[in-house]
Amino acid sequence: MSEFSINELGVKVGLEIHQQLATNKKLFCNCTPIDTDEYSIKFQRKLRAAKSELGEYDPAALFEKSKSKTIMYFANPESSCLVEQDEEPPHELDVDAKKISLVIASALKSDVFREIYPMRKTVVDGSNTTGFQRTMLISQGGSFNVEDKEIGIQSICLEEDAAKILGEDGAIKKYGLERLGIPLVEIATEPFEVNPHEIKKIALSLGRILRSTKKVKRGLGSIRQDVNVSIKDGNAVIEVKGVQQLDQLEKVVEYEAKRQHGLLKISKKLQEIDWTHSDNDRKDVTELFKKCKSKIIQNAIKKNQKIVGISFRNMSGMFGYAPHEGIRLGKEVAELVRFFGIGGVFHSDELPNYGVENTDIDDLKKTLEINDNDGFLVLAAPEEKINVVIDQIILRIEYIRNEGIPIDTRLATQSGETKFLRPRPGAARMYPETDIPPIIISKTELDNAINNIPKSWDDSIKDLQTEYQLNLQLSEQLFDSNYFELFEKITEKTKVNPTFVASILCSTITNLERNGLDSKLLKNEEITKTFQFLEEGKIAKESVEIIFENIMNGKSHTIEKAMNNTSIETIDESELESICKEIVEKNQKIVENQKERAIGPLMGIAMKELRGKASGEIINKLLLKNIKNKLENN
Known part of the structure; x- marks a missing residue:
């Protein structure tokens, strides 16, 4: 495992800030955005990928379709209507949202377009009932300063927020519609080369410009940062979504740069290996593993799932090879498999373990006709999914070997690591919105936006x-x-x-x-x-x-x-006076020994008894008065 220094990698970062706007209605309907967990409406959809106007499928959409999820939606009539349910065309664009987005663009010195064209951005993860997100490019260019560094703005968009994910139950994904359609601006910066510890400062500065307008929402989930990360010798820009807190940014960039550098080292090692894959390299070993003591394997068999062994010639040691701590080919495969909702995958470099014993491995090697120089995977999954998952695993390993870093969209975790979310979308993802005409921006609207640029x-x-x-x-x-x-x-x-x-x-x-x-x-x-x-x-x-x-x-x-x-109740001053007097009486020796300095320990005693029932200032005053009286009488 090699030493890792992020400063040597030439890390480039681009930020995408998604900020909800503080309007009284959603972007394309009159519903009021209300955060609620009470739902009286429930319906489900099965989304599918469709060809773009150019006759192409978006790779991210195809990947989501391969997971075969059913989407269950939950709605409250107070916060959503038929527009969110995709049972009614969108209404006119919210005027306030347009005004706020123009002010933000003007504050960032971005060039506003005089005609704005609503577009549909394909989204097939279920977070939009329509299968797409409505978005509009408001402006391009611009910049803001962070100390002595100028950060360029690439684009500013006005778009709908997605539905709120409520969880997953097997093949069913659940969403609440109260957030769907809330107006937000997406601000994408130009890529910049900085030390990771500077990124938080840049994101904070941009967030402060937005908050200065006093027209944006605050609170958890109202602002989200996506971050694009690449390294000097890499071949890909990786988008990491869902950074909720600024403190995560530095960790996410460091981890992702380390992962990309590690994958390049894994790629070089794979290129030295003579390996190809054919259908003969995967075999059904369900019967073979029926006596295996692994709980994961046994749970899969009880659910009538298939157990498949996949051989990888000359790849012994490759799944466990870690060029940097926590960066392994085996981990990349496990992330991919887990995202299909499958928990059971083992690789040759981590066995025997998890209840899989040497006898199981020996029998598997005989069945797969491999030796100690070869590697293997053992995968447990439903029969209808297993070949799709294996195909994705093989494609990923081949891509790492031939190209280096897979071009993914990844998800930030609380620990600062990133995990596989889906392939990056392509150009076929975006196409014109047919239900909304182009929106004209008048000179008066632009002048008003410039006149309303907030204070610094x-x-x-x-x-x-x-x-x-x-x-x-x-x-x-x-x-x-x-x-x-x-x-x-x-x-x-x-x-x-x-x-x-x-x-x-x-x-x-x-x-x-x-x-x-x-x-x-x-x-x-x-x-x-x-x-x-x-x-x-x-x-x-x-x-x-x-x-x-x-x-x-x-x-x-x-x-x-x-x-x-908590038994909190205020007491009147006469009762408080009585309690303070009693505390002094009970602690005469402390008063005699420490004189007025006795206020310290007696205050501690009083606050234990009176915490939350009276002001500490008043308690201190009454104790001191009774201590002085006691000393004078003595």
Whole structure:
């Protein structure tokens, strides 16, 4: 395994930012985007690939078709209509979405087209009921600066967001339609060569330009980064989709560059091997493995699946060869197989293991007529799928051998690795939308967009500091957070100190998340209500974190329930005075020994008893008063 230094690879990166727009309706209908998990409508579709106007099939569409998935859709009439169900033609383009996209294009100095042509982009993974996504090229060119570096803009598109995936159940893929059709802009940058640690800063700067408009959505899922990665000696640009958090970007680019470099080394080794594949190299070994102790194999046999052995002449050691840690041909094959919904694949370099014993391997080698210099795969899959999957495996290995890096679309994982999603789409993917006429952009619309270019990020931060008397650090945290609009609503509705509100939203919730709690359970309405209760004196400042913690750990859904679960109730000052006096009385020795310094340990005792029921400031004041009285009396 060789040493790996990413700085020597000549890594090039291009970003694609997908940002939902804050409009009151979807792009081509009047439905209001509402995030809901309540569905009263359910229907299913079986999508298929169709030829483009040029008579060609898109490779990504053909690949998705090969998985033979049934798509189940779930809808709520409050957030979707017949347009999303593909039972009604699209309505007119949302005017607000058009205005916002023009402002964003103008802010990035991009050249706006005077005529915009809606297009259909083929999507056969089920995330669009139509089998395509509606998209419009708004502008090309432009740039923005990140410190002393100018980042070029390739294109800006206005398009529909996809449906929300709800999960998979065998051959059925489930989607919710509440997100389908929400307007978003896709901004693609020109490729740039940077160190991986600079990428987060570039994406953050672009995100800040978008948020400065105050016309984009915030929150998890409202902005997504795709990243295109290539290396100097490589033959491919790999698109990695679904980077939800900026902290992932650096890890994703580093891993993908390492993977591509590793595949080039694997390719060179494969070229040294005399290997070809024929149908005789795959044999049904289901009977042979009926006594195998592997749980994976036995589960497959119970489901009446086939077990097939595939021989690879002269390839002993190749599936396990790792030019870099975690980069192996065997892993590439496993990712591909797993995406077909098949969990059972073993290769010769990892056996005996997983319940497959030496006797099983010896019998397999005899059946496949191979020796110790040869490699093999053992694949368990439904009979109707198994040859399709084997064909894809062979194609992939042949491509790695002959070309180097397969041109894939890949998916980012939470750990920063990438995994196979589908082949890259081709030019046949895009064709004109026949239901919507071209959209004319007038000079007045362009002038209005230019006049509404938002303030810079620096100016926005200064405004925050001035208007709400926040310090620089808290202003920056607030502006970059998902809670900026909520902060403005809370400070408008209540007289709670803005610094306290910002600190709770930016620090307290984040700290609870770091402890493994789920902020998605904490709805904006409950956050607002908490600050209203604080203003009305129903809770103390110290109660806010306790309430949020109880909701974020799933024990409560509302502030009232959280208050009940945590026994939070405010007490009047006379009762508080009595409790503080009693604490001093019970700890006379500490007061005698430490005098007024006794406030420290006594404050700890009081906060355990009174946490969430009274302000720490008032408790401190009453304890100090009783300590002084006790000392004077003594």
